[in-house]
Amino acid sequence: MQSENRPHPSRSTPESAPASTATLAAAVHFARSAYSEANPASRQQIAAASAYLPGGNTRSVLHYPPFPLVMERAAGCRLWDLDGHEYLDFLGEFTAGLYGHSNEIVRDAVTSALGKGVNMGAPGRMEAELGRLLCGRFPSIQLVRFTNSGTEANLLALAAAKTFTGRSKILVFTGAYHGGVLAFARGGSPANVPHDFVLGTYNDRPGTESLIDAHGQALAAVLVEPMLGSGGCIPGDPEFLRMLRDKATAVGALLIFDEVMTSRLGAGGRQGLIGVAPDLTVLGKYIGGGMSIGAFGGRRDIMSQFDPRNPQPLAHAGTFNNNAVSMAAGVAALSQIYTPAAAQALNARGDILRDRLNQLAREFAAPLQWTGLGSLMNLHCTDKPIRSSEDVAQEDALVKELFFFDMLRQGIFLARRGFIALSLCIGDPECERLVGAVTSFLRERRQLLSRTASPR
Numbered sequence: 001m002q003s004e005n006r007p008h009p010s011r012s013t014p015e016s017a018p019a020s021t022a023t024l025a026a027a028v029h030f031a032r033s034a035y036s037e038a039n040p041a042s043r044q045q046i047a048a049a050s051a052y053l054p055g056g057n058t059r060s061v062l063h064y065p066p067f068p069l070v071m072e073r074a075a076g077c078r079l080w081d082l083d084g085h086e087y088l089d090f091l092g093e094f095t096a097g098l099y100g101h102s103n104e105i106v107r108d109a110v111t112s113a114l115g116k117g118v119n120m121g122a123p124g125r126m127e128a129e130l131g132r133l134l135c136g137r138f139p140s141i142q143l144v145r146f147t148n149s150g151t152e153a154n155l156l157a158l159a160a161a162k163t164f165t166g167r168s169k170i171l172v173f174t175g176a177y178h179g180g181v182l183a184f185a186r187g188g189s190p191a192n193v194p195h196d197f198v199l200g201t202y203n204d205r206p207g208t209e210s211l212i213d214a215h216g217q218a219l220a221a222v223l224v225e226p227m228l229g230s231g232g233c234i235p236g237d238p239e240f241l242r243m244l245r246d247k248a249t250a251v252g253a254l255l256i257f258d259e260v261m262t263s264r265l266g267a268g269g270r271q272g273l274i275g276v277a278p279d280l281t282v283l284g285k286y287i288g289g290g291m292s293i294g295a296f297g298g299r300r301d302i303m304s305q306f307d308p309r310n311p312q313p314l315a316h317a318g319t320f321n322n323n324a325v326s327m328a329a330g331v332a333a334l335s336q337i338y339t340p341a342a343a344q345a346l347n348a349r350g351d352i353l354r355d356r357l358n359q360l361a362r363e364f365a366a367p368l369q370w371t372g373l374g375s376l377m378n379l380h381c382t383d384k385p386i387r388s389s390e391d392v393a394q395e396d397a398l399v400k401e402l403f404f405f406d407m408l409r410q411g412i413f414l415a416r417r418g419f420i421a422l423s424l425c426i427g428d429p430e431c432e433r434l435v436g437a438v439t440s441f442l443r444e445r446r447q448l449l450s451r452t453a454s455p456r
């Protein structure tokens with residue numbers, strides 16, 4: 001790797017011991033200790049931050065034991081931590097970092113916006129332009145509104161569905177993530193907003209049909225990710241998503257696609273790929289060029305509730321809804337960088353990479369698999385089929401933990417849960433580096449991995 005880097009610590013776990021949970025736990029313990037030793041500056045920074053932030057943290061997903069790496073700077077698809085290690089960034093800021101770090105086009109747009117004044121307390125021209133770009137890409141979006149985050153956009157989409165239908169229940173799916181207060185891993189979170197949620201099982205067609213029938217007349221909306229993103233990159237079956245479309249229409253509920261992550265899978269999102277038009281769509285992450293943003297939009301009759309020229313409009317406030325920096329960065333990014341052709345090429349690269357990683361797992365007879373679509377993928381440490389979050393619960397958490405620390409040691413940065421989101425800066429050489437690192441993991445940890453493999 002590049003010269004200015006400090007080397008990553010080497011590994012010397014004994015591999016000849018018989019594979020058992022204790023051996024695996026010991027290997028994880030050893031990997032964590034080596035990590036801790038190699039990253040004193042990150043450790044000290046998190047300890048210092050703990051004086052002011054709970055656990056030194058202001059974004060829960062970024063924490064992992066013993067402490068997370070603290071990054072100093074980034075460029076393109078590379079990151080450098082406080083201890084001077086260099087990483088290839090395969091996390092891509094959980095999909096918001098689609099353009100890589102400090103993309104010049106985005107940077108120019110941001111600089112130019114800053115030069116013109118940012119907090120003007122009035123409409124600007126850029127929000128209309130970003131709206132035009134989004135409506136052009138997503139035919140199901142006739143009108144759109146901007147928010148500061150995907151979470152906020154989902155909250156507003158649900159509010160719109162409830163007021164439009166005059167109903168209160170919302171069907172969501174176990175394992176789904178629609179934001180910090182709309183999280184349904186293991187069924188839900190005490191921090192969730194208190195809507196009247198009905199929980200379905202992802203990809204369970206007959207079960208979900210029965211649920212919709214049972215709650216039909218009370219159901220305001222079906223809120224679904226076309227692929228569970230945070231829940232492990234589990235694609236929704238097109239037939240499942242089509243069924244949701246048909247059933248929602250049949251009972252008079254709105255279908256909301258949360259495409260905060262999946263909209264990058266094609267020029268018109270996953271809805272464009274499978275030909276299912278939701279009533280409302282929620283967007284976020286990369287659509288602001290990497291700046292804070294969210295958006296919700298859809299059918300004109302539903303979105304018109306927010307038209308302030310109406311006698312009794314639905315209010316949607318937010319100081320930063322039309323933040324000049326986010327709007328300008330989004331316009332530049334969508335019009336000049338993430339063109340339909342760029343979307344196609346990036347997702348084709350992701351498909352090839354995921355196929356290669358799965359091929360590797362098969363060659364080593366390792367109980368691992370990579371699920372996902374296009375540029376998004378997630379490791380699962382099981383060889384059993386993964387179709388819902390219930391299946392994810394069966395995987396081997398220790399193997400995943402070991403994989404994470406082994407990747408960091410080899411200079412590959414990804415989410416602890418095994419999530420990868422390719423940025424436009426990731427090219428063939430970077431994919432080769434990842435394939436090489438995974439190959440080393442499979443080779444070096446062969447014995448530990450063999451303990452959980454199902455007969456093939």
Ligand SMILES: Cc1ncc(COP(=O)(O)O)c(C=O)c1O
Binds near residue numbers: 094150179225229261
């Ligand atoms: C599908 C989905 N919806 C909503 C959100 C929340 O977006 P934000 O983090 O911008 O609030 C996320 C974030 O990961 C997401 O993946």
